[in-house]
Amino acid sequence: MIDLVRNKHGGLIICDEVQTGFGRVGTKFWGHKWQGIKPDIITMAKGIGNGFPIGAVVTRKEISDKVKQVFFNTFGGGHIQCRVGLEVLNTIRKERLDENAEVVGNYLLTELGKLSKKHRIIGDVRGKGLMIAIELVKDKETKEPGKEETNQLMELTRERGLLFGKGGVYGNVLRIQPPLCLSMEDAKYVVQAVDDAVLNIK
Structure with a gap:
């Protein structure tokens, strides 16, 4: 749909993959791939350096060729940052961390989803790969946000x-974004800990 609007009216599609990129959402590697979008520009950071400060902007040649000003950045093109980014990519591929994110993430979504049927304050569980949200409510019927x-x-x-x-407009959404190497054993503990913790909410 977005592609159709761009093609008809012009403009650029810019996808922010700072949090969703580099396998965080599973085997499609990028968040926009799950949406079927073909971006003109992609911004990325965080996952590209696994905690090391590095970011990047990627675009097509015909777009970058139109930038006439000289772009300057104090840390742009740093050898160490580029080497770290390359090693992170190699590790993701070698250890198949995007596949792990999808498999373990699907398990978490399923099991945390079961908790939403068990506990009245869990209004919704959603996400993709290892980017998961648990929305807490005071009442499932009214969906009143459960900030406290x-x-x-x-x-x-x-x-x-x-x-x-923590996120969400009302501050009632728990954000779960563990390392991509999260094991199934770790995921089982997450579910158990959330279940136990919810039982202790007053």
Whole structure:
């Protein structure tokens, strides 16, 4: 759909793959691939360096050729950053971490989804690969955001050794984005810890 609009009216499609890229969402490697989008420009960081500070912008030659100004960046093209990025790519391929993200991520989505049927405050579980969200609500019918419950769950899971992020417009969504090498055994512990933590929310 987006491609059709661009083709009809012009413009560029820019995909931000800072969080979703490099296998985070599974074997398609990029988030936009799951949407069937053909971007003109892709921005990327985080996953490309596995914690090392590196980012990149990729585009087609006909677009980059139109940039007439000289682009300057203090850290642009640094040899160490480029080497780290290359090694990260090699490791993802060699260890098949994108496949692991898809398999382990599917397990987590399925099992955490079961918890949403068990616990009244889990309103939704969604995601792709190892980029998962648990939305907490006060009431499943009204979908009233469970902000306090989210804060409690973050603390209770932290006590069990898990660090989750928090997001969503109302601050009621737990963000689970573990390393791509997360094992199935680790994933089982995540499910068990979340289940136990929810039972202890007051």
